[in-house]
Amino acid sequence: MSADADTRFVYDSGALIALGDRRDPAASERHNRRIGRGLKILVPTVVAAQVVRKPATQAPLMLALKGCSLVPFTTHHHVPVGELLAASGTADVSDAFVALLAAREQASVVSSDPDDIGHLLSCLGVRRAVLQA
Numbered sequence: 134m135s136a137d138a139d140t141r142f143v144y145d146s147g148a149l150i151a152l153g154d155r156r157d158p159a160a161s162e163r164h165n166r167r168i169g170r171g172l173k174i175l176v177p178t179v180v181a182a183q184v185v186r187k188p189a190t191q192a193p194l195m196l197a198l199k200g201c202s203l204v205p206f207t208t209h210h211h212v213p214v215g216e217l218l219a220a221s222g223t224a225d226v227s228d229a230f231v232a233l234l235a236a237r238e239q240a241s242v243v244s245s246d247p248d249d250i251g252h253l254l255s256c257l258g259v260r261r262a263v264l265q266a
Contacts, residue, residue, distance in 0.1 A: 139241040139262060141173045144201065145231045147245020148266040149176070149184040153194025160266055161193070163243075168200040175234060176201045179227045206230060221256040229253055235261050 151160035167174055181203060188195050206214075210230060217229045228246070232253035235242045241262040244250045250263050 139172075141175065141238050141240035142167060142264075143175045143177070143231050143235045143238065143240045143242050144180065145242065145244040145246070145250065145266070146180050146183045146227060148243040149180065149194060149197070151245065151266040152197040153184060153191050156193055157266075161197075164197055164200070173238075173240075174201040175204050175238060175240060177204050177206060177227065177230045177234060179206045179230055183227055204234060217253060217256060221253050223249065223253065225249070232257060235259075 148160070151157040152164055164174075176198065181198060184194065185191065185198075210233070213233055214226055214229045217233060218224060218226070221229070223229070228249055231242060231244070232250055234240070235250075236254065236257050236259045239261070241264055242250050242254075243264050243266050245266040247263040247265060254261055254263070
């Protein structure tokens with residue numbers, strides 16, 4: 134499994150923080166390269182909600198989100214997310230949704246916490262690339 138060959142990516146809150154608040158040039162370059170190549174970037178709405186605080190002062194973040202597809206957390210997600218949290222012994226709803234979305238979409242995950250996401254993916258019995266934000 135090569136992350137370079139992936140065409141889909143799911144961002145967690147750490148990925149958005151790197152693009153927005155931290156203004157990490159390397160993260161921005163990787164993001165812009167993905168956008169330029171027409172790759173699909175998925176951001177759960179619960180993840181965006183964790184990071185967006187004052188949009189008027191978060192221009193880099195808001196610009197980065199324009200190139201992403203926002204995925205809503207719906208009534209279809211609460212049971213599988215809860216089951217994954219129970220199976221993994223963890224409590225972060227957003228991370229669990231990121232892992233479920235990555236598994237469903239066969240996407241790599243861009244994360245500031247690859248160990249937590251990797252653990253959740255392992256509990257799902259799937260292997261996906263987890264890339265540092």
